[in-house]
Amino acid sequence: MTSPQTKPTRILIADDHAMVLEMFEQFLSNLPDFEAQTAPDLETALDKIDAEGPFDLVLVDLDMPGMNGITGLSKALERNGGKPVGILTSNPTAHVVSEALALGGAGIVLKTESLKSLTNEIRFMASGGRYVPVELIDRPRAKVSKVSSNSPLSEREMTVLALLAQGQPNREIGTELGLAEATVKMHVKSICAKLGANNRTQAVIVARDRNIF
Structure with missing residues (x-):
């Protein structure tokens, strides 16, 4: 009890x-x-x-x-x-x-x-x-090879976003892309700001909802 x-x-x-x-x-x-x-x-x-x-x-x-x-x-x-x-x-x-x-x-x-x-x-x-x-979060979508025309994100941010969608933490994303963890954090912050999201999970959901990737 x-x-x-x-x-x-x-x-x-x-x-x-x-x-x-x-x-x-x-x-x-x-x-x-x-x-x-x-x-x-x-x-x-x-x-x-x-x-x-x-x-x-x-x-x-x-x-x-x-x-x-x-x-x-x-x-x-x-x-x-x-x-x-x-x-x-x-x-x-x-x-x-x-x-x-x-x-x-x-x-x-x-x-x-x-x-x-x-x-x-x-x-x-x-x-x-x-x-x-x-x-x-991980609902399948068609992959894109370049930035979508309705995306406010840069190519680098799109790459980071795709790895966020796979559930990778900042350190692993940095290792895969050859970036410092602090740089990845900066990209994540920028992605959230551009998509009007409060966190990385919501950023992925918003991006999928808007067919950004």
């Missing part, structure tokens, strides 16, 4: 499928460091946040009543007192992923994930991390 000194991580999960809610609530409530609550739609979720929040993490189903696309994420973020809110969905488009991150969302949780993976993802997001499943 959770010790008196350690408060459980409070999770609110909103989804309009009763079976999904029951599965999440049952699984998380059986873990000693979690306390789970549920809501069947956005309005009920917002009411719970107002009455009992903010929660350590709120997950909102992308397609449930009241969401109006990604707009519902903004509402939940506003009401949850600066604490993380993520999207729960099955197969989001690249646009949804990039927009959710741009709004300040904690990330994307796929309903197809295993429960073991779900536990790690929830812990990560509740602690302030931003999570996007690798399969959403």
